[in-house]
Amino acid sequence: MNSIDATSLFNEAAFSPTANGGVVARPSIYVIASMLVLRGLMILALTFVYFWLYPQWQLSFWFLAAPIIVVLASMLKSVARILTIEYDIKGDKLIFREGIFMRHMGAVNIGRIQNADVYQTIVERFFGIGTVTVNTDDSTVRVIWMIGMRKPDALRAAILESSESVRKARGLYEFVQP
Numbered sequence: 001m002n003s004i005d006a007t008s009l010f011n012e013a014a015f016s017p018t019a020n021g022g023v024v025a026r027p028s029i030y031v032i033a034s035m036l037v038l039r040g041l042m043i044l045a046l047t048f049v050y051f052w053l054y055p056q057w058q059l060s061f062w063f064l065a066a067p068i069i070v071v072l073a074s075m076l077k078s079v080a081r082i083l084t085i086e087y088d089i090k091g092d093k094l095i096f097r098e099g100i101f102m103r104h105m106g107a108v109n110i111g112r113i114q115n116a117d118v119y120q121t122i123v124e125r126f127f128g129i130g131t132v133t134v135n136t137d138d139s140t141v142r143v144i145w146m147i148g149m150r151k152p153d154a155l156r157a158a159i160l161e162s163s164e165s166v167r168k169a170r171g172l173y174e175f176v177q178p
Contacts, residue, residue, distance in 0.1 A: 030127035031148025111166035
């Protein structure tokens with residue numbers, strides 16, 4: 001089997017080469033900024049609604065503080081999760097890792113990737129990041145959400161191109177009905 005040149009395919013998609021010949025990527029730090037902007041707007045909206053409904057502070061301070069604490073805890077959990085995500089491509093495998101307390105690791109053969117889509121919010125487009133959704137025909141890993149990736153369009157193209165290269169190298173072809 002001919003191996004694909006992962007480094008050249010994925011360098012354009014913001015992956016960095018590793019010492020062992022693979023490539024690795026982490027979500028952009030801008031995904032945290034994007035998330036903080038959106039959740040910060042949520043806190044402002046909660047505060048505005050609270051003061052609009054209760055201008056004389058008739059209710060306790062905790063009626064405002066409780067939702068804000070929940071949103072802040074959610075922000076902290078999301079930041080911790082995003083900082084632990086890593087995507088690694090070694091040979092013909094796409095390996096992903098995430099989590100601090102509960103570590104999740106999975107791998108899928110690049111040749112089993114069927115499709116990849118890009119999703120971007122307005123804030124993510126401003127920062128030049130996006131979520132790449134990778135669909136596979138692997139029974140253990142059906143979908144991989146690559147959150148906060150730089151150059152998501154280039155990453156999607158590299159994933160689909162490398163998937164096609166692996167299938168061709170193995171002599172696997174998809175049959176499409178006319």
